[in-house]
Amino acid sequence: MISTPIRVGVVGASGYSGLELLRLLAAHPGVELSYVAGNHESSIELTDEFPHLAGLGGLRLEAYRPEVCADRCDAVFVALPSGSSGRVAAELWRMGKVVIDLSGDLRLPADVYERWYQKPAAPADAIEAAVYGLTEWAREALRSANLVANPGCYPTAVLLGLLPAVRAGLCRGGGTIVIDAKSGVSGAGRSAAGHLMFAEMADNFLPYRVGRHQHVPEIERVLGPEAGAIVFTTQLLPTVRGIYASCYVPLAQPIRVEEVYEVYRNRYEGEPFVHVLPPGQVPALKHVRASNRCQIGLAVDDRTQVLMVFSAIDNLQKGAAGQAVQNFNVRFQFPEETALTGCGVHP
Ligand SMILES: NC(=O)c1ccc[n+]([C@@H]2O[C@H](COP(=O)([O-])OP(=O)(O)OC[C@H]3O[C@@H](n4cnc5c(N)ncnc54)[C@H](OP(=O)(O)O)[C@@H]3O)[C@@H](O)[C@H]2O)c1
Numbered sequence: 001m002i003s004t005p006i007r008v009g010v011v012g013a014s015g016y017s018g019l020e021l022l023r024l025l026a027a028h029p030g031v032e033l034s035y036v037a038g039n040h041e042s043s044i045e046l047t048d049e050f051p052h053l054a055g056l057g058g059l060r061l062e063a064y065r066p067e068v069c070a071d072r073c074d075a076v077f078v079a080l081p082s083g084s085s086g087r088v089a090a091e092l093w094r095m096g097k098v099v100i101d102l103s104g105d106l107r108l109p110a111d112v113y114e115r116w117y118q119k120p121a122a123p124a125d126a127i128e129a130a131v132y133g134l135t136e137w138a139r140e141a142l143r144s145a146n147l148v149a150n151p152g153c154y155p156t157a158v159l160l161g162l163l164p165a166v167r168a169g170l171c172r173g174g175g176t177i178v179i180d181a182k183s184g185v186s187g188a189g190r191s192a193a194g195h196l197m198f199a200e201m202a203d204n205f206l207p208y209r210v211g212r213h214q215h216v217p218e219i220e221r222v223l224g225p226e227a228g229a230i231v232f233t234t235q236l237l238p239t240v241r242g243i244y245a246s247c248y249v250p251l252a253q254p255i256r257v258e259e260v261y262e263v264y265r266n267r268y269e270g271e272p273f274v275h276v277l278p279p280g281q282v283p284a285l286k287h288v289r290a291s292n293r294c295q296i297g298l299a300v301d302d303r304t305q306v307l308m309v310f311s312a313i314d315n316l317q318k319g320a321a322g323q324a325v326q327n328f329n330v331r332f333q334f335p336e337e338t339a340l341t342g343c344g345v346h347p
Pocket residue numbers: 011012013014015016017018037038039040079080081082084085102103104151152153186187188189190191315316319320
């Protein structure tokens with residue numbers, strides 16, 4: 001455990017993920033928030049624009065300057081839009097900082113990234129060096145990582161839900177895994193968009209980016225060849241937070257749900273943030289809202305020999321800022337739960 005506070009910066013602090021990072025880091029006993037930057041040209045009082053961060057009075061939201069950031073920080077969270085984020089993360093990492101990037105820029109090989117994101121890839125050395133930070137499956141590598149590619153919100157929910165089944169060989173080779181996933185609107189970030197207006201979203205429900213969502217290659221890459229290609233549909237829920245993934249896995253051979261439950265329970269035993277529900281129970285967004293927890297439910301459809309995995313997270317917590325802080329805790333040897341909660345907010 002480190003005794004002097006780690007000087008931490010957040011770049012992209014005025015976005016939804018950045019604001020959640022500030023909220024969490026403000027309660028971290030081993031952190032001194034020393035640099036906060038947004039897309040502003042002039043520096044402003046943080047709490048003037050974001051009064052909910054009242055406890056952080058005195059901090060200013062500054063224009064991003066790499067030298068100033070590097071001078072004031074030991075570690076930096078970068079939460080900028082894809083295309084900018086990876087470059088800033090690479091720049092700070094090359095300046096010797098520990099960097100956790102929340103964007104998709106460092107999660108994929110350059111050619112795959114450019115095909116799915118339709119943007120130039122981040123520098124190759126940074127992509128190569130970045131550790132994919134799905135904490136429960138990458139802890140050892142994270143302990144010494146100086147550059148972390150924090151997973152996407154959908155991939156976090158889907159991979160935590162599917163990896164135990166795929167790694168245990170429960171999945172039928174050649175069968176297609178179908179993933180039906182939903183997100184609250186904060187998953188799209190804070191910038192204004194017509195389809196995210198209240199009058200469009202409220203009382204509404206629809207799929208988007210059908211067949212071309214950028215999280216497809218991220219999920220396939222981590223699941224590996226034994227899972228094969230996936231069918232992945234993303235839909236917008238009229239909620240503020242939450243990711244709910246319903247995954248359908250063709251089984252290699254008949255198995256009872258109680259046996260599947262044992263596989264999952266053994267894999268996640270002792271994990272503070274992954275909670276596998278006993279057969280018969282299902283996750284709900286309200287059980288994980290504003291917490292860093294992932295809730296997983298299991299069922300087997302005997303008629304079709306399909307395993308159903310239901311996985312719920314809060315997109316801004318386990319799907320973004322919460323997992324980033326969890327990774328920071330692993331990297332700097334703080335107890336993993338520091339500044340994070342496993343309890344949801346209900347109602
Ligand atoms: N939202 C989620 O649930 C979620 C989950 C996982 C990962 N992520 C990833 O996390 C990153 C941030 O997402 P978000 O949802 O928090 O986005 P957001 O709410 O749109 O915030 C983006 C942040 O970047 C700043 N910014 C925008 N354009 C910029 C530019 N050209 N140069 C410098 N700064 C710029 C914004 O500053 P201003 O406020 O001043 O414009 C803001 O601070 C994205 O890469 C996203 O894919 C998001």
